[in-house]
Amino acid sequence: MRILAVETSCDDTAVAVLDGWRPLASAVGAQEMHSGHGGVVPELASREHVRVLPRLVREVLSDAGMASPGEVDVMAATAGPGLVGALLVGLSWTKSAAYASGARFLAVNHLAAHLHAHYEGEDSVSFPAVALLASGGHTCILRMDSWSDVLLLGATRDDAAGEAFDKTAKLMGLGYPGGPLIDRLAEEGDPHAVKLPAPLPDPAEPDTSFSGLKTAVRLAWESGAPAADLAASFRKVVVDVLSAKLLHQAELTGARSVLVAGGVAANGLLRRRLGEICSERDLELHLPGPGMSTDNAIMVGRAAAALLTREPGACSPADSNAFARWTGERLEVLVAR
Ligand code: KG4
Numbered sequence: 001m002r003i004l005a006v007e008t009s010c011d012d013t014a015v016a017v018l019d020g021w022r023p024l025a026s027a028v029g030a031q032e033m034h035s036g037h038g039g040v041v042p043e044l045a046s047r048e049h050v051r052v053l054p055r056l057v058r059e060v061l062s063d064a065g066m067a068s069p070g071e072v073d074v075m076a077a078t079a080g081p082g083l084v085g086a087l088l089v090g091l092s093w094t095k096s097a098a099y100a101s102g103a104r105f106l107a108v109n110h111l112a113a114h115l116h117a118h119y120e121g122e123d124s125v126s127f128p129a130v131a132l133l134a135s136g137g138h139t140c141i142l143r144m145d146s147w148s149d150v151l152l153l154g155a156t157r158d159d160a161a162g163e164a165f166d167k168t169a170k171l172m173g174l175g176y177p178g179g180p181l182i183d184r185l186a187e188e189g190d191p192h193a194v195k196l197p198a199p200l201p202d203p204a205e206p207d208t209s210f211s212g213l214k215t216a217v218r219l220a221w222e223s224g225a226p227a228a229d230l231a232a233s234f235r236k237v238v239v240d241v242l243s244a245k246l247l248h249q250a251e252l253t254g255a256r257s258v259l260v261a262g263g264v265a266a267n268g269l270l271r272r273r274l275g276e277i278c279s280e281r282d283l284e285l286h287l288p289g290p291g292m293s294t295d296n297a298i299m300v301g302r303a304a305a306a307l308l309t310r311e312p313g314a315c316s317p318a319d320s321n322a323f324a325r326w327t328g329e330r331l332e333v334l335v336a337r
């Protein structure tokens, strides 16, 4: 089963071709023009997707040894959550290409796709599992009883974890995206140097909140805290909170595995901390490899592959639309509208 997957939910244009869950070729076109703005400018992102997507599709098909989109059986695109204008570019392109070539079309949920970065067949994770999905737009803790039975346990009440990294970096004049920049700077600082309040620190509370931390970071920065120490102290608070909540839910649900997904899964301290916790407790830990934590199209293709393994007839209607936010309790791969 040959799958062409397209992801344009934010500022990365991503395309992949897979044979089932196995990637044959993949490319991500990162948009550089937002860095001077300290965040993504939605209209610029949409316009850049329009410009870059056709070339990226040609390149990825050619890398996968295919002459035309007609050799693909399934075309999947992210429908949301994300920036609606940006999503509409990839969704409409994919829908039209599927219609023209007779391929099956699937509209995929971006959050479910992030979890499926880890999908390498039904048995690639031992269930039950708990998952942390932390990106620029989301911070969710989920329980997974199988790839298709995914329940939301907690979410952010305000800023997402990645957003907190981005805003801290912006405040400190480091650039965008802030996560990797803070992560790098934090390696040189003392994580105990700046006292910052842990937000919603109770491990039993699965929701998170990062906006108060943002204010504390601003006050520390304005009173002259050294950049590396502030970066290290901020990163430690975020990692302390996320890992304690995840571990608590793992114990509560009798989880056998822990999955981490989304851009923040690239964080060095988070990876080390979860590595220690999971090895102490004999929990199977799934961390995304290079390029698999931030937005990519392999995860979209894998979500499509997983869905079609369970439901070979699955298909999305031609009027499937883009959406900005996901609300609900059960996270499904296929978007219902
Ligand atoms: O999953 P993703 O590519 O896009 C969304 O769906 O939002 O995540 C991007 C987010 C950004 O906020 C970025 O700053 C953060 O992931 N990020 C990191 C790191 N690398 C990327 N946050 C902390 N540490 C990192 N190393």
Ligand code: ZN
Binding pocket: 110, 114, 135, 136, 262, 263, 294, 295
């Ligand atoms: Zn994402």
